[in-house]
Amino acid sequence: AQSVTQPDIHITVSEGASLELRCNYSYGATPYLFWYVQSPGQGLQLLLKYFSGDTLVQGIKGFEAEFKRSQSSFNLRKPSVHWSDAAEYFCAVTDSSYKLIFGSGTRLLVRP
Amino acid sequence: NAGVTQTPKFQVLKTGQSMTLQCAQDMNHNSMYWYRQDPGMGLRLIYYSASEGTTDKGEVPNGYNVSRLNKREFSLRLESAAPSQTSVYFCASSEVTHHFGNGTRLTVT
Numbered sequence: 001a002q003s004v005t006q007p008d009i010h011i012t013v014s015e016g017a018s019l020e021l022r023c024n025y026s027y028g029a030t031p032y033l034f035w036y037v038q039s040p041g042q043g044l045q046l047l048l049k050y051f052s053g054d055t056l057v058q059g060i061k062g063f064e065a066e067f068k069r070s071q072s073s074f075n076l077r078k079p080s081v082h083w084s085d086a087a088e089y090f091c092a093v094t095d096s097s098y099k100l101i102f103g104s105g106t107r108l109l110v111r112p
Numbered sequence: 113n114a115g116v117t118q119t120p121k122f123q124v125l126k127t128g129q130s131m132t133l134q135c136a137q138d139m140n141h142n143s144m145y146w147y148r149q150d151p152g153m154g155l156r157l158i159y160y161s162a163s164e165g166t167t168d169k170g171e172v173p174n175g176y177n178v179s180r181l182n183k184r185e186f187s188l189r190l191e192s193a194a195p196s197q198t199s200v201y202f203c204a205s206s207e208v209t210h211h212f213g214n215g216t217r218l219t220v221t
Contacts, residue, residue, distance in 0.1 A: 004154075032208065034210075043202065043212045044155075044202070044210075045212075046211075049209060097160075098206060098207075098208055100145075100155070100204075100210055102154035102155045102156075103154055104153055105154050
């Protein structure tokens with residue numbers, strides 16, 4: 001069965017520091033991978049997605065993610081975090097019928 | 113362009129009461145979904161509809177029913193609400209990439 005693991009429940013970084021959020025997936029075929037962000041009390045906003053091609057994908061708000069098939073990973077990165085990036089981040093993979101399977105999320109806290 | 117619209121935004125029910133959560137999309141997508149979000153568990157699929165006239169169970173369908181009224185609308189019904197159904201409910205539509213509504217926060221007392 002497909003699954004997504006986000007091993008970090010919480011991460012705290014200082015404003016201006018770099019960020020990497022980890023995501024590992026289990027899926028037999030070539031996956032479609034996504035990162036979503038959710039601010040408190042809000043819906044989910046798509047940050048970026050990977051379908052095929054270049055394994056380094058750029059998203060909105062300065063985020064990027066790299067697909068590594070050998071490690072079954074799709075980690076999210078940002079070179080310099082802003083206070084407004086504090087939110088919860090979800091990694092997800094689609095199955096063959098395009099239903100999303102989510103990780104349990106990583107809550108990002110940003111220190112001033 | 114509203115995208116995906118969910119109503120209501122908040123609801124409090126007593127155990128045993130029924131209610132319907134409404135969802136409409138204006139992106140002409142074939143597929144629509146209902147997810148629930150609980151702390152520490154991400155989002156879990158309740159039901160989905162791959163096209164107008166079809167519905168299928170997801171990971172956590174017990175206690176829910178759905179209706180794909182037409183291509184635009186996909187409703188979720190709780191026939192007899194239970195405290196375990198206290199959650200935030202999200203509707204989404206997609207061709208491949210999901211577009212989410214802003215959610216319905218439901219409390220069952």
